[in-house]
Amino acid sequence: MMDPGKPSFTPKKGKSCVVMFVGLQGSGKTTTCTKYAYYHQKKGFKSALVCADTFRAGAFDQLKQNATKAKIPFYGSYMESDPVKIAVEGVDRFKKENNDLIIVDTSGRHMQEAALFEEMRQVSEATKPDLVIFVMDGSIGQMAFAQSQAFKQSVPVGAVIVTKMDGHAKGGGALSAVAATKSPVIFIGTGEHMDEFEVFDVKPFVSRLLGMSDWSGFMDKIQEVVPTEQQPELLQKLSEGSFTLRLMYKQFHNILKQGSIGQVCSMLPGFSAEPVGHEKVREAKIKRYLTMMDSMTNAELDSTNPKIFNDSRALRIARGSGRSIRDVMEMLEEYKGLTICCKMKGLKIPKKGDMSALSRNMNAQHMSKFLPPQMLKMIGGMEGLQSLMKQMGSKDKMGGMFGGVGDK
Numbered sequence: 001m002m003d004p005g006k007p008s009f010t011p012k013k014g015k016s017c018v019v020m021f022v023g024l025q026g027s028g029k030t031t032t033c034t035k036y037a038y039y040h041q042k043k044g045f046k047s048a049l050v051c052a053d054t055f056r057a058g059a060f061d062q063l064k065q066n067a068t069k070a071k072i073p074f075y076g077s078y079m080e081s082d083p084v085k086i087a088v089e090g091v092d093r094f095k096k097e098n099n100d101l102i103i104v105d106t107s108g109r110h111m112q113e114a115a116l117f118e119e120m121r122q123v124s125e126a127t128k129p130d131l132v133i134f135v136m137d138g139s140i141g142q143m144a145f146a147q148s149q150a151f152k153q154s155v156p157v158g159a160v161i162v163t164k165m166d167g168h169a170k171g172g173g174a175l176s177a178v179a180a181t182k183s184p185v186i187f188i189g190t191g192e193h194m195d196e197f198e199v200f201d202v203k204p205f206v207s208r209l210l211g212m213s214d215w216s217g218f219m220d221k222i223q224e225v226v227p228t229e230q231q232p233e234l235l236q237k238l239s240e241g242s243f244t245l246r247l248m249y250k251q252f253h254n255i256l257k258q259g260s261i262g263q264v265c266s267m268l269p270g271f272s273a274e275p276v277g278h279e280k281v282r283e284a285k286i287k288r289y290l291t292m293m294d295s296m297t298n299a300e301l302d303s304t305n306p307k308i309f310n311d312s313r314a315l316r317i318a319r320g321s322g323r324s325i326r327d328v329m330e331m332l333e334e335y336k337g338l339t340i341c342c343k344m345k346g347l348k349i350p351k352k353g354d355m356s357a358l359s360r361n362m363n364a365q366h367m368s369k370f371l372p373p374q375m376l377k378m379i380g381g382m383e384g385l386q387s388l389m390k391q392m393g394s395k396d397k398m399g400g401m402f403g404g405v406g407d408k
């Protein structure tokens with residue numbers, strides 16, 4: 001679903017490539033233009049920026065400021081009100097100066113404004129861009145299809161960039177944008193700063209989108225952080241389906257000790273939603289979990305039944321650890337996710353080095369428990385999920401994520 005079947009155009013050095021940015025007002029277009037220019041400049045491209053946004057008064061200053069900071073040449077005008085004229089002049093100038101990558105920022109407005117689309121079409125016709133990038137805010141959700149389709153109908157969109165992925169948005173709208181524009185997502189924006197920009201990687205994106213963990217990766221990584229002498233016990237317990245809170249407590253300790261928080265936690269459901277790169281947030285969360293578990297009784301820590309945590313016990317744990325009931329519930333939810341993983345039918349004790357075998361037994365039924373109902377509906381219900389998992393299982397790059405779960 002994230003792969004439209006053809007790669008997008010990529011700029012080449014030594015050829016003046018023109019890349020035009022389009023998107024709604026406030027989507028992060030101007031910021032993303034600079035990030036894109038800066039990213040390529042660091043790779044040795046001679047980048048340049050053209051401000052063809054004559055609609056928003058501050059747009060030229062914003063681009064100028066960003067461009068100056070990144071030492072990227074820019075072109076724009078306070079006086080000229082015709083965006084087509086500015087775009088053509090800027091592109092011509094930078095072509096003459098042999099820039100490899102000429103980026104044209106266009107006006108962002110609301111969907112209803114037909115003039116925006118006409119203006120964009122004219123800029124595109126006049127500058128003949130090699131690539132048109134549609135910039136979308138990661139939090140727009142279901143509206144993404146209509147929005148991106150409207151842009152595609154006016155200009156030849158060839159790639160998508162999803163911004164603001166550092167917030168709590170999961171970026172589900174990207175699925176619709178890919179479908180509507182038949183173009184791949186190429187980068188994501190992860191902050192307001194110039195270097196908070198990442199090449200799009202489908203695996204962590206889909207994991208986060210589904211609020212689901214990368215079980216096979218998690219199991220492999222856990223093996224790296226669990227001391228060798230503790231591994232047989234862990235494997236035995238996991239295979240018996242008795243993943244207790246005490247076991248989770250020990251593993252979190254191991255993770256903290258080994259300092260592999262980012263890598264391991266990004267594979268867990270409750271942690272994968274944390275903003276990218278926020279190691280400190282994840283570390284604090286683990287410590288919070290450990291403090292709450294310190295307030296549990298032995299019977300609670302050794303139980304495999306999450307139902308023993310009734311409201312009064314949750315309140316007692318919250319009080320004992322100085323946390324809120326919500327925090328306690330959140331931790332128990334995380335724990336429940338892990339127990340489901342361990343209670344998979346027919347689970348065999350995996351051989352050393354093959355803990356990811358655990359996740360191979362997971363089927364669509366299990367998987368559906370992790371999905372928000374809305375997302376399950378969007379995928380096409382159980383049938384859609386089954387076919388999605390089959391596809392993921394059959395692809396090398398996704399296989400690592402689900403360990404071929406759809407084959408069973």
Ligand SMILES: Nc1nc2c(ncn2[C@@H]2O[C@H](COP(=O)(O)OP(=O)(O)OP(=O)(O)O)[C@@H](O)[C@H]2O)c(=O)[nH]1
Pocket residue numbers: 023024025026027028029030031032053056059107108109163164165166167188189190191192
């Ligand atoms: N947190 C976060 N903020 C972002 C990101 N990208 C852009 N922003 C912020 O979003 C706001 C809008 O960004 P702009 O780049 O001005 O948006 P625009 O689409 O060019 O807006 P118009 O010119 O009005 O069309 C600014 O405050 C940016 O700093 C991102 O990846 N993460």
